[in-house]
Amino acid sequence: MSFINGILTGLLDALLYPLRELHPLVGLTLMSMLTSAVVLLAYKYASNQPAMARTKQKIHAHLFEIRLFADDPRTILYAQLGILRHSIAYLKLSLLPMAWLAAPLLLLTAQMQSYYGYRAPQPGQTFVVQAQITEAAASVLSGRRPSASLQSNDPGLQVQTPAVWIPTQRRLAWRIALHSPGEYRLALSYEGFTVEKSFDARSAIVSRSPHRPGTYLLEQLLYPTEPPLPADSPLQSIDVQLQDAQLTIPILGWSWHWTTAFLVLTLVFVLALRNSFGVRI
Known part of the structure; x- marks a missing residue:
């Protein structure tokens, strides 16, 4: 796929x-x-x-x-x-x-x-990044908090908070803030395993991806912009909160x-x- x-x-x-x-x-x-x-x-x-x-x-x-x-x-x-x-x-x-x-x-x-x-992200806005870990990865934690971090490749996109761990949902969450338009990459590290997530904040009409899927074919079909996470990844998916866009018809x-x-x-x-x-x- x-x-x-x-x-x-x-x-x-x-x-x-x-x-x-x-x-x-x-x-x-x-x-x-x-x-x-x-x-x-x-x-x-x-x-x-x-x-x-x-x-x-x-x-x-x-x-x-x-x-x-x-x-x-x-x-x-x-x-x-x-x-x-x-x-x-x-x-x-x-x-x-x-x-x-x-x-x-x-x-x-x-x-x-x-x-x-999706609307183009605007400077001054904040967004939530969430990572869902697999059941297998969660089972080896034995109740402890996982070691995870999120880093941006440019100061124009800032990671504002450390990882928030939600064990009942097997989720990690961060808040990020956009300071200037641009094309960014977020590096997410989990227990020594590192993957990337795109974040496109250009004003032009470009391909934006709110969700990097795992190995599920349906998710890959619905979110085709980014390659799926590796099959051996402890992460099931990565999401970035983006607002839905509305098309305004000129004149009318x-x-x-x-x-x-x-x-x-x-x-x-x-x-x-x-x-x-x-x-x-």
Whole structure:
């Protein structure tokens, strides 16, 4: 999973790098356009387009039948049942391209969340860093407090507190303070084992990672920016508290989650480009 995540992260970094200083809507528009092209190609080559066209025509015929025989309840009921039957058939015909698209879109959504899902940390803010240790690592402690420390690679990001140990949750916690924008690395040492956690406080649209996962595949899927912790690590995961971002639409002043804007834009491009791709949806 980490190999696939590394490739996708590199591709998105290269694609979105020229747009990093622009409004987030610019990058989302580009990604929506590319996604709509992939969706249309999947429907064109993975679906039975002639059968979908015939089924759609039957649905339209029943709709016309309802309008034509508006005073005949029996005919209207028959037409409504026909619409339901053909709608189910149309949905079945759409399942194959949807199945082909499900995994790529899930991977893409997880990648884009790291770019558009979190606010850029601001100087003067404080954050909490938490490390979850594994059950195996906790069992060897025998009730004692673990030896752990957190260090920043630059004075612009300061570790303000020593480790706070929460034995009931197998967690260590620190408070950090941001003094200046930048790209930072946090070095976490636990019982002689040291790993790093990224902390990106640049104002540009960059990939941010609130969670460095362990060996669980689902966590690696949802948080693809950083490589997973080593399999022999006593740490299960490392988290940095980041605030969720809201996308403000220029002129209109609407605030949307980025996934809403991405979905709306993708649907608009799909409808606008479907004839150019020769696709019936």
